[in-house]
Amino acid sequence: MSTDSASIAIGSRVRVTQQLPQVDQVWTTSIEGVVQRFRQAETGSWFAHSKNDRVWLDRLEIRLDDGEIVVLNLDHYSRIEPIAG
Numbered sequence: 001m002s003t004d005s006a007s008i009a010i011g012s013r014v015r016v017t018q019q020l021p022q023v024d025q026v027w028t029t030s031i032e033g034v035v036q037r038f039r040q041a042e043t044g045s046w047f048a049h050s051k052n053d054r055v056w057l058d059r060l061e062i063r064l065d066d067g068e069i070v071v072l073n074l075d076h077y078s079r080i081e082p083i084a085g
Helices: none
Strands: 013-021 026-046 054-063 069-074 079-082
Touching: 013 054, 013 069, 026 069
Parallel strands: none
Antiparallel strands: 013 026, 013 079, 026 054, 054 069
């Protein structure tokens, strides 16, 4: 994940770009909205030797301009950019 903690402050507007590498190409998508919450959250999957024997993911919740709330699972292919205004 590429960002600094100031760019994901609650109430800040951000653009999140995520990539999914394929064999011979990369799928890229971007989404813009206002940060509602940023946290680590456990999944329903188990993984030995992790906290509470669960897999923990970085999750970012943003509110789109139309009011929809989107929960993004962040990884090392995720880029978060602050948007002025």
